[in-house]
Amino acid sequence: MSLSIHELSPGQEIGSRTVEVTRTDLVKYAGASGDFNPIHWNEAFATGVELPGVIAHGMFTMGSAVQLVTDWAGDPAAVVDFQTRFTKPVLVTDTTGTEEPGATIEVSGLIGKLDAEANTARIDLTVVAAGQKVLMKAQAVVKLS
Amino acid sequence: MTINPDLQGRSYPAAEVYDVGREKIREFARAVKATHPAHFDVDAAKGLGHADLVAPPTFAIIIAQRADAQLIEDPEAGIDFSRVVHADQRFTHHRPIFAGDRLVAELHVDGVRAMGGGAMITTRSEIFALGSGDSREPVTTTTSSILVRGEGQ
Numbered sequence: 001m002s003l004s005i006h007e008l009s010p011g012q013e014i015g016s017r018t019v020e021v022t023r024t025d026l027v028k029y030a031g032a033s034g035d036f037n038p039i040h041w042n043e044a045f046a047t048g049v050e051l052p053g054v055i056a057h058g059m060f061t062m063g064s065a066v067q068l069v070t071d072w073a074g075d076p077a078a079v080v081d082f083q084t085r086f087t088k089p090v091l092v093t094d095t096t097g098t099e100e101p102g103a104t105i106e107v108s109g110l111i112g113k114l115d116a117e118a119n120t121a122r123i124d125l126t127v128v129a130a131g132q133k134v135l136m137k138a139q140a141v142v143k144l145s
Numbered sequence: 146m147t148i149n150p151d152l153q154g155r156s157y158p159a160a161e162v163y164d165v166g167r168e169k170i171r172e173f174a175r176a177v178k179a180t181h182p183a184h185f186d187v188d189a190a191k192g193l194g195h196a197d198l199v200a201p202p203t204f205a206i207i208i209a210q211r212a213d214a215q216l217i218e219d220p221e222a223g224i225d226f227s228r229v230v231h232a233d234q235r236f237t238h239h240r241p242i243f244a245g246d247r248l249v250a251e252l253h254v255d256g257v258r259a260m261g262g263g264a265m266i267t268t269r270s271e272i273f274a275l276g277s278g279d280s281r282e283p284v285t286t287t288t289s290s291i292l293v294r295g296e297g298q
Binding site: 024028031032033034057058060063067074079083140 | 169172173175176177178179180181183184187193195199200203204206207210211225227228229230231232233234236237238241281
């Protein structure tokens with residue numbers, strides 16, 4: 001990794017990423033994470049607890065958003081802090097058997113703050129699905145070289 | 146349903162050991178659509194100076210949610226899991242998680258706040274890697290708030 005704090009400035013964009021999500025992806029995430037809450041895979045259960053339908057795990061959205069930061073940093077180990085608030089659910093429609101995604105998450109990031117003493121950069125992520133911000137205060141702190 | 150306000154300040158000691166395996170890191174990385182080679186290829190991880198595969202930044206949620214389950218399943222807590230909404234999450238990494246780590250988590254209930262007919266509960270997991278003998282090294286601190294929705298919320 002060769003990011004130097006002297007070459008960076010607040011407001012600088014680090015890029016963007018599009019994450020397409022299907023119901024199958026949610027089942028895979030449930031298995032990988034151990035979070036088997038049926039609101040993430042069962043339509044009847046989700047609507048039964050007053051949700052509009054099956055929603056993505058907040059941790060799926062958070063986990064998939066950070067790839068943008070990891071790529072920018074060049075090393076996943078450089079991400080020393082990562083936080084978010086979950087503000088809106090990501091509704092994932094059932095497109096099983098087609099090529100269509102059930103939801104699309106748009107991730108973009110910019111440098112929010114530089115800390116010369118700690119030699120870190122805080123990346124502020126904007127994460128949008130269906131025209132709404134689904135994460136708030138999504139911030140990753142990257143250790144610079 | 147009432148959340149027990151006495152939960153605040155409660156701790157649950159480290160219980161089972163979580164062995165971090167390479168295939169679990171790969172599986173979790175694929176599940177969050179991570180593509181960085183340090184999650185998949187041992188040589189790529191070593192090329193960055195790491196001893197083994199590096200877990201994705203949110204991998205610790207597996208261990209944290211196992212620790213949270215102790216609270217959620219505690220009959221004294223009064224939490225209905227089907228009414229739980231994840232409100233916020235933070236990971237502070239004291240060092241990265243690597244394949245081969247043996248991790249334990251201590252759970253602390255830092256806050257319980259009544260909200261409407263429900264409650265916001267803030268928990269913190271202190272995750273340590275077990276070393277030789279009795280030694281253990283701080284790896285990750287996770288904090289999480291869950292909203293337990295009251296009836297009609």
